[in-house]
Amino acid sequence: MELFQYPYMQRALIGALVIGLAAPALGIYLVQRRLALIGDGVGHVALTGVGAGLLLNRSPVLVAVIVASLGAITIELVRARGRTSGDLALALLFYGGIAGGVMLVGLSDSTSASLNAYLFGSLSTIKPEDLVVIAVLGAAILLTMLALRPALFAICHDEEYARVSGLPVRTLNLLLAVATAVTVTIAMRAVGVLLISALMVVPVAAAQQVTRGFRSTMTAAMTLGLFAAGSGVYVAATADTAPGASVVLMAIASFAVVALAGAGWRTLRRRPVAPATAPTAEPHEVVLDRS
């Protein structure tokens, strides 16, 4: 544990915990909408922002937030139109994003190490001012996702019903898109653009193995995210492994444990089937009357 006496390790831990809490709080809405992989796509686009930031000598994270937000809004607009060409448009955006990122980083004076830091995360290089950005944006995401839960639940659960309820569906969808972009960008330093989606999705997937309601799933997913982030950083520090990969592997391990425990509990709880009352016959589907 002595490692955590060093300020850079403390910053790494706090940054990871904030992301571990905020990412599943947003991710649950994406999973419910069947957009579990959207974070991955936005991450690809964010990389172009990183490249542009490095090339222009501006803060890569700031430029990435802007570029990723634009990308996420574009994805949302394509999705809202709901035509089949949507997934091709998304593919163009994703691959364009990562290719643009790699090219721009190459054009700047940065080494391949800095590209790696954004691709796979680099917790130990978080500076105090980075931590402030992560903490403030992470808290903003968390509060928004919790405060707007009924409305966001409604639009993700049944968008047409939400429209007939008079909810500002388009605004909330765009808010969700921008929140995704912001989460991806702040999580970029911790787990890297290639692994961000895991922190948004895996804790939710694990939680829903054993939960019954939306609110309990959200709480459980945030708890698991916090656990994965904390234990992942600890493993990375003690075993000297890559922090992003360690955090994600801890999340997947917790998924496996929860899924197995849930299956075991259901088996134990299953009571012998009571003799059912005689099933009532289904009415005929059609009456053929050709007499």
Place this chain on the structure above:
Amino acid sequence: MTTPVITVTHAAVGYDGRAVLRDVSLTVTTGEVVAVLGANGSGKSTLIRAVLGLVPLGAGSVALFGQPLRRFRQWHRIGYVPQRLGAGGGVPATVREVVASGRLARRGVLRPPGRADRAAVEAALTSVGLADRAGDPVATLSGGQQQRTLIARALAGEPELLVLDEPTAGVDAASQEAFAGALKDFVAGGGTVLLVAHELGPLRPLISRAVVVHAGGIAHDGPVPEPAGHHADPDHDHVHPHGPDEPAGL
């Protein structure tokens, strides 16, 4: 004279150049229970989706409570019951959580639920006979119970107009009865109903007027048509195998 609740004037709806509704006019006034009947693909679902603004009109106009649809903002006066519960992405949700969405039109996006909201949700759950399932995940309910959940969601908003899209299609007898009871209470309280139906079943005594949609136009507007031939047999279960659904984009 009371303001009409729904006024559809010369409405036309097309989809990819194919006309689904042409020159449809319909007025529903307070307290009426209007059933929209018709074969699969006749455009009856499209008609109520156009009334709610879920489908853009090609021509004509729709007014709700005397307000043109474009300017209509009092959505809490309307309770909408879709054909079925969306599958969602697999995140569980309890029956109570789904029903609580029905309060959003009244409460708005930012205000947290208060005592009145919780009371309305409980009352709606009780009225459809699902109070004992409130904490269960909706995915574990039968089709009929899921349909009752959707009706409870609409009732929770304490609307003046209920719009229902095939509320009894493929629903078990117990759920149909529970649903008919809830609807009867709603009508007794002065509510107005517009529903699309393939068969009326236990709802039949409640219906004050029937509108038959055929090939995109209104073929009949008046009393509920009497069943003829073997359809009149009290044991005849008027269920057809379902044809291709109307295009999902509508």
